[in-house]
Structures are given as structure tokens and as C-alpha cells.
Amino acid sequence: MxxxxxxxxxxxxxxxxxxxxxxxxxxxxxxxxxxxxxxxxxxxxxxxxxxxxxxxxxxxxxxxxxxxxxxxxxxxxxxxxxxxxxxxxxxxxxxxxxxxxxxxxxxxxxDANVATLGEKFKGAGRNEANVVCVTLGTGVGGGAISNHQLVHGATGAAGEFGHITVDTKQRFACNCGKRGCLETVASATGVVNLTYYYYEELQFETVLKDAIQEKSLQAKMVFDAAKDGDEFALYVIKKVAKHLAFAFSIISVMTNPKYIIIGGGVSRAGQFLVDHIETYYKTMTFAPAAESTKIVTATLGxxxxxxxxxxxxxxxxxxxxx
Incomplete structure (x- = not known):
């Protein structure tokens, strides 16, 4: 035991x-x-x-x-x-x-590393030797497994995928002290950041208008509106997906995982989010790495x-x- x-x-x-x-x-x-x-x-x-x-x-x-x-x-x-x-x-x-x-x-x-190991052994990783987990919650964390073992790096910073720089405009400050991190545009907080930003810039008509103006917006509202066909919400989610695909393309050529597992609260968007990520991922990623990798959502909760x-x-x- x-x-x-x-x-x-x-x-x-x-x-x-x-x-x-x-x-x-x-x-x-x-x-x-x-x-x-x-x-x-x-x-x-x-x-x-x-x-x-x-x-x-x-x-x-x-x-x-x-x-x-x-x-x-x-x-x-x-x-x-x-x-x-x-x-x-x-x-x-x-x-x-x-x-x-x-x-x-x-x-x-x-905790992000052990969650990755759990998904590898008994969850969406199907006990494959090479898997990556990216957790999308309030922030972005994760872990990488190579040849069945967790990758820790020289100082334990391996798997800190939330701090890959993806937003070249560096619009939002990250908790790490830098700007432009994946966490600022793809976490639950990041979804809200982008929604406020693009609403002010584009002035789309959207069912999210009241929540935006009242500053009460939550990421789930944006995903739900996008699934229901709201044009502005869908525009935002596509931006989120593109940022994630860019980060995943980097991860893929570094670790070449069999599965990239999306966990955390944002992963509840399920296949809807995965489909949008894959649209961009396939065009961005080195083909030999992309063809062997499947993007899936976590299963163990x-x-x-x-x-x-x-x-x-x-x-x-x-x-x-x-």
C-alpha cells in the first residue's frame, strides 16, 4: 500500500x-x-x-x-x-x-507535477512514456514527463508553462513580475483580461456587455456565450486558443509528448476549446512533432x-x- x-x-x-x-x-x-x-x-x-x-x-x-x-x-x-x-x-x-x-x-x-503524474498513470495520459499536462485555472501551471519520469530541471522550474512569453504586445502584467506570459492571456484570469481588452478596442455587440461594464465577468460566461454563437465571445476564445497553440507548439518540439493534457477549471470547456486550439496548433507546429501528439482534457479531477x-x-x- x-x-x-x-x-x-x-x-x-x-x-x-x-x-x-x-x-x-x-x-x-x-x-x-x-x-x-x-x-x-x-x-x-x-x-x-x-x-x-x-x-x-x-x-x-x-x-x-x-x-x-x-x-x-x-x-x-x-x-x-x-x-x-x-x-x-x-x-x-x-x-x-x-x-x-x-x-x-x-x-x-x-502539486502541478504530481497532478501530471496522476493523469499519466491513471487518466488521460494512458500511461504513455511522454506526456505533458497544462493546468488552466486562475493561473497556468503544469508538468512534463519524459520516458516515464517527471522533468524537474536544474532548479525545479521545468513545467512552468504559464511563463512562456506568448503575448508579444505584453499587454498584461503577470504575478511573476514580467509581462506577456501565457498565464495573462490563457488562464481564467487571462480570458477575462482579453475580453475587457477587446471589448474596449472593438466595441462589439455582445451578450456579455452588462457583465463587462459591471466588471463582474467570469471566464465561464465567455465560453458559454461563445458556445451559444456570440460573435464577440467566439472572437476572444479564438485568441485564447491561438496563444495556447503557440505555447503547445514550443512544448511539442521540446518534449514531443504523446498527449498534451489540459487540466484545471478552464478545461471544463472540453472539446470546444480543444478543437479551437487544434485549428492553430496544426499550422504552427513542426510536423513530425505535431503528427504524434494528441491534445486531450484531463479526466481525474x-x-x-x-x-x-x-x-x-x-x-x-x-x-x-x-
């Missing part, structure tokens, strides 16, 4: 997972961020012990613990360099701390991070990959 946790700012998604990454039991606990988040790991450990007992297991019956955390992780050491959502500051060796609590091997990675965290133990402990 494997213990897995996807630790978030509001809740920790916990699970007991078998060696084939099937979920035996899953549950959530509230993330206690008080006292600089010092209670989080102990609370996770205590919850594991409690729930193992309900299925007649003990901590020593498990092969290891996989942890996904929302922040930059040095994978080799298992050290996180701050996590604002968890009230963690500075460098904290999560791996070492949890190994002392549990007595088990522990592997820690960024909130379970992806937990399954991927368990996948760390399967990959690095049970299969002995380094």
Missing part, C-alpha cells in the same frame, strides 16, 4: 492507494495554517494512522508516502522554498520531517494530485528509478 497526500491551502486530500495506484480509501482534512503551518504535516500523519486502522492496516504496512505541495520543490532533497497558501516561509525539508514522523520513505513534489503523489512512491521506491 501507498499513502498519498495532495496538500492544499484549504484542504488536504488524503488517500490509501494500492500498488497499482487504485484508490482504496480517500478523504479530506482541513489545512491548519496557524503557527506558520507547523501543524500540517503532523495532522496529515495522524489522519493517515487513523484511517489505516479502519482498513486493518498499520503505517509499517505501507511502501512509502507521496506528498504534493503548492510551492517550488527541490526534488532531490525534498525541500520546499516557501508556500504562501500553507503559511510556510523559507526553506523547509518536508521529506526529512515526514520521514521522521512516519518511518517510511517519503517523496515530495510540486481532484483525484489527480493524490494519485500522482502515490505515483512518486511507485516510481522512485517500488520501481527503484532515480
Amino acid at each position: 501507498i499513502l498519498a497526500a495532495d496538500i492544499g491551502g484549504t484542504t488536504c486530500k488524503l488517500g490509501i492507494v494500492d500498488n497499482d495506484l487504485n484508490i482504496i480509501k480517500k478523504w479530506e482534512i482541513v489545512t491548519n495554517t496557524e503557527d506558520n503551518g507547523t501543524h500540517i504535516l503532523k495532522n496529515v500523519y495522524d489522519s493517515f494512522v487513523k484511517h489505516l486502522a479502519t482498513v486493518n492496516l498499520k503505517i509499517e504496512d505501507c511502501a512509502g508516502v507521496g506528498l504534493g505541495v503548492p510551492g517550488p520543490v527541490d526534488f532531490e532533497s525534498g525541500t520546499i522554498n516557501g508556500a504562501i497558501n500553507l503559511n510556510w516561509h523559507g526553506k523547509i525539508n518536508i521529506k526529512s520531517q515526514f520521514e521522521k514522523l512516519s518511518g517510511l520513505p517519503v517523496y515530495v513534489d510540486n 481532484n483525484d489527480a494530485g493524490m494519485i500522482g503523489a502515490a505515483g512518486l512512491i511507485k516510481t522512485y521506491v517500488m520501481e527503484g528509478n532515480k
Whole structure:
């Protein structure tokens, strides 16, 4: 058995997972961020012990613990360099701390990486050796898997697809401090950014007019209007799709994945979004890379991070990959 946790700012998604990454039991606990988040790991450990007992297991019956955390992780050491959502500051060796609590091997990675690993093993990646996941939520994150293993890079910045520069006009500021990032034009926030921008520039008639003028617009409204044939909303979504296709064309020649998996809240637009991306992607991308790549939407939802965290133990402990 494997213990897995996807630790978030509001809740920790916990699970007991078998060696084939099937979920035996899953549950959530509230993330206690008080006292600089010092209670989080102990609370996770205590919850594991409690729930193992309900299925007649003990901590020593498990092969290891996989942890996904929302922040930059040095994978080799298992050290996180701050996590604002968890009230963690500075460098904290999560791996070492949890190994002392549990007595088990522990592997820690960024939450976007473990979600990618989950989709690779049990979701839209169909256990292919080379897959990429791009999560489109409030921001844009993701992860890349090459030859069945996550790509971390020299400093753990691999997979930060949201910071590929795609908007050459550099119209919107990004949280990273730069302008023109994919995140500013293709996340949920980016969809809204572009809608406001083009409405002011073009003055289209649109069902979104009231929401735009009241500054209450949400990305889902734009997608819904586009699906219903609103000309202006469709214009915006095509711009979003073109930016994504450009980023995907770069990713494709760098990693040549079998699948580019779109996750996050924006992915709920489903095949409608994929079709628009593919229209541009095929014209932009080096043909030998494009012909072997399929763009798909994620299938695991909130379970992806937990399954991927368990996948760390399967990959690095049970299969002995380094």
C-alpha cells in the first residue's frame, strides 16, 4: 500500500492507494495554517494512522508516502522554498520531517507535477512514456514527463508553462513580475483580461456587455456565450486558443509528448476549446512533432494530485528509478 497526500491551502486530500495506484480509501482534512503551518504535516500523519486502522492496516504496512505541495520543490532533497497558501516561509525539508514522523520513505513534489503524474498513470495520459499536462485555472501551471519520469530541471522550474512569453504586445502584467506570459492571456484570469481588452478596442455587440461594464465577468460566461454563437465571445476564445497553440507548439518540439493534457477549471470547456486550439496548433507546429501528439482534457479531477503523489512512491521506491 501507498499513502498519498495532495496538500492544499484549504484542504488536504488524503488517500490509501494500492500498488497499482487504485484508490482504496480517500478523504479530506482541513489545512491548519496557524503557527506558520507547523501543524500540517503532523495532522496529515495522524489522519493517515487513523484511517489505516479502519482498513486493518498499520503505517509499517505501507511502501512509502507521496506528498504534493503548492510551492517550488527541490526534488532531490525534498525541500520546499516557501508556500504562501500553507503559511510556510523559507526553506523547509518536508521529506526529512515526514520521514521522521512516519518511518517510511517519503517523496515530495510540486502539486502541478504530481497532478501530471496522476493523469499519466491513471487518466488521460494512458500511461504513455511522454506526456505533458497544462493546468488552466486562475493561473497556468503544469508538468512534463519524459520516458516515464517527471522533468524537474536544474532548479525545479521545468513545467512552468504559464511563463512562456506568448503575448508579444505584453499587454498584461503577470504575478511573476514580467509581462506577456501565457498565464495573462490563457488562464481564467487571462480570458477575462482579453475580453475587457477587446471589448474596449472593438466595441462589439455582445451578450456579455452588462457583465463587462459591471466588471463582474467570469471566464465561464465567455465560453458559454461563445458556445451559444456570440460573435464577440467566439472572437476572444479564438485568441485564447491561438496563444495556447503557440505555447503547445514550443512544448511539442521540446518534449514531443504523446498527449498534451489540459487540466484545471478552464478545461471544463472540453472539446470546444480543444478543437479551437487544434485549428492553430496544426499550422504552427513542426510536423513530425505535431503528427504524434494528441491534445486531450484531463479526466481525474481532484483525484489527480493524490494519485500522482502515490505515483512518486511507485516510481522512485517500488520501481527503484532515480
